Amino acid sequence: MKQSKVILYPLLVFILAIMACNSDGSMDPNSNNDPGQENPGTDSPDVDSSSNRLKITIGTRTFNATLVSNPTVAAFKARLPMTVNMTELNGNEKLYNFSSALPTNASNPRNIATGDLMLYGSTTLVLFYESFPTSYSYTRLGKIDNPSGLAAAVGNGSVSVRFELE
Secondary structure, three states, X not given: OHHHHHHHHHHHHHHHHHHHOOOOOOOOOOOOOOOOOOOXXXXXXXXXXXXXXXXXXXXXXXXXXXXXXXXXXXXXXXXXXXXXXXXXXXXXXXXXXXXXOOOOOOEOOOEEOOOEEEEEOOOEEEEEOOOEEOOOOEEEEEEXXXXXXXXXXHOOOOEEEEEEEO
């Protein structure tokens, strides 16, 4: 009995320590890992519009987007700028498959909105140009601020899209 306590006590302490930490390793629930940034006060608590601004260029059209703050976005930003050939899927989205995985934290958003930028699985970048309900899970990257004209810009079939930080 004493031997099991010797094993269980350190294990319990270890589990509690892990549960107390945020995914970024900090113990402060209000920490955003960047002491120079302020919370912009948007609808989504994980949006940091001052440092997570993205420019998406499709043909002659440019769309501005706001990225969320998460490990997936950090890995995505490390690959920028990039120009990719996105292929058509289902008449509502364009996708690009990365050659290597990004970190994920997928969940079901229930509804996709025009302009959503997400990661499906760990390697598929998806830009949605139509709104619809979904049963699939994605890791949110961000959203185009004003997606008006996005469907016309991406057109039918494959399209070249440039992603770069503002």
